[in-house]
Amino acid sequence: MRVLETYPGPRARDHDAEVAVRDGVRRLAIIPAYNEAVTVAGVVQSLRRHAPEWDAVVIDDGSTDETAELAERAGARVLQAPFNLGIGGAVQLGFVYALENGYDYMVQVDADGQHDPREIRTLVAEMDEHPQLDVVCGSRFLSDDYEYPAPVSRRTGIHLFAFLMSALVRQQVSDPTSGFRLYNRRAIALFARDYPHDYPEVEAVLLLHHHRLRMREVPVQMFPREGGASSINSGKSAYYMVKVLLAIFVGLARRRPVVEPGDEAPVTATHSI
Amino acid sequence: MPAATITVLALVWRVSHTLVAFVGSAILLLVVLELVRRRRLFERYAILWLASAIALIALSLWGGLLNFVAGALGINQATNALFAIAFGFVLVLLLHFSIAVSRLSDQSKVLAQRLALSEERLREVTASARRAEAEGQPESELETRPKPVPVPAPARRVAGADGAAEPPVRAARGIVAGRRPPAG
Secondary structure (H helix, E strand, O other): OHHHHHOOOHHHOOOOOOOOEEOOEEEEEEEEEOOOOOOHHHHHHHHHHHOOOOEEEEEEOOOOOOHHHHHHHOOOEEEEOOOOOHHHHHHHHHHHHHHHOOOOEEEEOOOOOOEOHHHHHHHHHHHHHOOOOOEEEEEOOOOOOOOOOOOHHHHHHHHHHHHHHHHHHOOOOOOOOOOOEEEOHHHHHHHHHOOOOOOHHHHHHHHHHHOOOOEEEEEOOEOOOOOOOOOOOHHHHHHHHHHHHHHHHHHHOOOOOOOOOOOOOOOOOOOOO | OOHHHHHHHHHHHHHHHHHHHHHHHHHHHHHHHHHHHOOOOOHHHHHHHHHHHHHHHHHHHOHHHHHHHHHHHOOOOHHHHHHHHHHHHHHHHHHHHHHHHHHHHHHHHHHHHHHHHHHHHHHHHHHHHHHHHHHOOOHHHHHHOOOOOOOOOOOOOOOOOOOOOOOOOOOOOOOOOOOOOOOO
16 A cells, blocks of 8 residues: 555656766667567667667567567667557657656667668758757658668558658658657657557657647668568558558547646546446 | 137247247346346446346337337338347447457556556666665665666766676566665
């Protein structure tokens, strides 16, 4: 009983001393990883070498292999989900961590080696140049020399989403499925509160638009996966398409889920029928 | 076959239909009530079931209402209307449970996220307490602890606290560190 009474609650947590501070700015790089033992250590080492001012935090999304151990040995902090939350829940865990530890910027880097940590500075440069931006997204389709070795079906899907999102948010979105994104505090606070459950990237673009946050894309180089298997196989991609399309069109009619102090709790166990 | 026999058979046929519908609905009602009594079923989930059972009982006993509904739905056989209505209730119940499952997934996601944050926190506190102990410092000076795995900024690094020198606190899933952080 005493534990319950003394528990300070999620918001009351003190900001930690162990956050790396450079120029008074706190930077967090999250690496969501689900069974990525083959590649995760390399990504963490590359991040520490090429972007040393970023705190590397691997979010182990219920892996059954050695992802967490290898990431920790490579020098990352590890958050372990007790079961597989899905990419949306895992990334949202990163947002909550960033918010509660007072980070100013968060960047998401894939654990499969697709994203080059050296390109983080490309994202940062864009945000420094345009301080009104809340999110900078790395796009593999904007550079002239892009080669993206993906099956035609997946490219078609990405381009369909790109067309839809560009029309809906009325600005060019060339790579809405890219997870290589840099977020500022406003975006962190928004997504810590509300982030889509699975396949979140496309929907997140729409959420940003609804909340009047600004996003811009910059061209980055992306690599094919270094190893392991993508979580999206052919069976899931049909579900992916339907789920995201449903989320986009239902999301258009959804009221903005901002919870003001004193509003009903967004998650509740007590309810009527 | 004499006409009277047919009439009797038809009556028995209809009565047996009604009887089956009534007995079935009554059993449903009793089972739901019993589950609530044993706390196996929450009241909030029982309400829809009770409403379904009571409506079905009313329709199976009160033929006039059932005939009226059947006529309105364009169903010739009144008992078929009863099953159609029961099916409608089942659809509503299933939707209700899908909503409940969605809410539960959302709750368990939030709980899992909070658990992951707490575990990481506990790991850090445990590790720094160990470091402090190894240094011979009093544990109350935890605030001055360095990052567990500091990337180049080595200003406040404690000797021997390198990632390489110190074994990972967590061996498998979850916390296995022996010492608990100091209370309060």
